[in-house]
Amino acid sequence: MKKGTSILxxxxxxxxxxxxxxxxxxxxxxxxxxxxxxxxxxxxxxKFMTNNASxxxxxFDYYLNFIPYYTNLFSPLFVFLAVIFFTSKMANNxxxxxxxxxxxxxxxxxxxxxxxALVIALITFIFGGYLIPPANATRIKFxxxxxxxxxxxxxxxxxxxRVGPGTIVYFDNFDMTSKTGYNFSIDHFNNxxxxxxxxxxxxxxxxxxxxxxxxxxxxxxxxxxxTITQGSAVDTVLRIVPNDFIIAKxxxxxxxxxxxxxxxxxxxxxxxGNIQAFQIEYHSRFANVFSAFxxxxxxxxxxxxxxxxxxxxxxxxxxxxxxxxxxxxTVSSTFAVKGGMSPFVAAWIPNIIFILIAMVLYRKAPN
Numbered sequence: 235m236k237k238g239t240s241i242l243x244x245x246x247x248x249x250x251x252x253x254x255x256x257x258x259x260x261x262x263x264x265x266x267x268x269x270x271x272x273x274x275x276x277x278x279x280x281k282f283m284t285n286n287a288s289x290x291x292x293x294f295d296y297y298l299n300f301i302p303y304y305t306n307l308f309s310p311l312f313v314f315l316a317v318i319f320f321t322s323k324m325a326n327n328x329x330x331x332x333x334x335x336x337x338x339x340x341x342x343x344x345x346x347x348x349x350x351a352l353v354i355a356l357i358t359f360i361f362g363g364y365l366i367p368p369a370n371a372t373r374i375k376f377x378x379x380x381x382x383x384x385x386x387x388x389x390x391x392x393x394x395x396r397v398g399p400g401t402i403v404y405f406d407n408f409d410m411t412s413k414t415g416y417n418f419s420i421d422h423f424n425n426x427x428x429x430x431x432x433x434x435x436x437x438x439x440x441x442x443x444x445x446x447x448x449x450x451x452x453x454x455x456x457x458x459x460x461t462i463t464q465g466s467a468v469d470t471v472l473r474i475v476p477n478d479f480i481i482a483k484x485x486x487x488x489x490x491x492x493x494x495x496x497x498x499x500x501x502x503x504x505x506x507g508n509i510q511a512f513q514i515e516y517h518s519r520f521a522n523v524f525s526a527f528x529x530x531x532x533x534x535x536x537x538x539x540x541x542x543x544x545x546x547x548x549x550x551x552x553x554x555x556x557x558x559x560x561x562x563x564t565v566s567s568t569f570a571v572k573g574g575m576s577p578f579v580a581a582w583i584p585n586i587i588f589i590l591i592a593m594v595l596y597r598k599a600p601n
Contacts, residue, residue: 317533
């Protein structure tokens with residue numbers, strides 16, 4: 235057999251480990267997500283009943299979308315625990331020792347682990363980037379209706395951004411319920427010189443970029459000459475919609491990866507500064523793909539050696555490292571949103587730190 239072909243050839247040992255890995259991964263998902271669903275029902279049952287949510291909506295609109303979202307979100311954790319659990323069991327049964335004593339090095343042993351991690355990474359990437367976001371829209375709408383209406387987008391204040399070359403708009407405040415902005419202004423510049431300024435008491439969004447400006451005044455500047463025009467109402471076209479600048483915390487969860495990329499690019503061009511959460515979400519989806527490989531390497535290296543404490547010690551170490559990983563993700567995301575850290579760095583710093591841990595543990599793994 236040629237060398238290129240033999241790399242793809244799976245032996246019985248490879249198939250055994252892949253099946254063990256994926257089977258344990260699915261077992262962890264079913265176990266932990268089932269517990270999460272029970273606790274979630276217990277926490278929210280009163281709100282479901284108070285707000286008259288139907289059983290059909292609870293099952294199909296909420297929980298059938300709740301399960302894939304949280305499964306994908308905590309997929310790195312499930313990978314880590316699955317690897318530690320079944321590898322520790324193999325080591326405790328002296329299976330790892332038998333494999334290594336037959337001349338199979340630890341590097342070769344990692345091949346089926348990485349194949350299984352690749353399968354999980356691809357599924358995570360496809361679901362997280364393309365399939366789950368539309369389902370999130372249904373789940374979040376349900377939460378806003380029956381669980382916590384405060385999560386609805388209600389409005390914002392001091393909104394300023396660019397809508398085109400040399401055109402800046404400003405809202406003193408905007409109310410999403412009425413789709414009306416107050417103390418509105420739009421400035422037109424030519425070579426950094428103000429040539430026109432419109433101010434209005436209010437502006438209301440109709441549809442498809444159509445807006446109605448009420449009680450307005452337009453000041454046109456031509457050198458030292460100024461022309462003032464006033465009116466009670468006028469219809470106009472602005473290439474913006476309220477969702478462009480009124481953002482809820484969960485909006486990024488409802489966008490596919492291509493939509494997130496286009497949205498971030500568009501908002502950057504408009505000079506909007508509230509896109510950190512969207513950037514973190516975008517970069518995190520790619521970081522999670524690589525985390526499957528990093529955490530698999532850590533889990534296998536950590537639990538391949540038979541220890542006196544048995545499986546309990548390895549599982550305890552695994553849980554500790556899992557919590558540390560989630561902590562790094564949370565802290566770095568907070569710094570990116572509120573502390574000025576790059577969203578790219580925030581999304582990748584847990585992987586950077588843990589790949590260093592993986593290298594140390596890999597060097598100490600049995601051979």
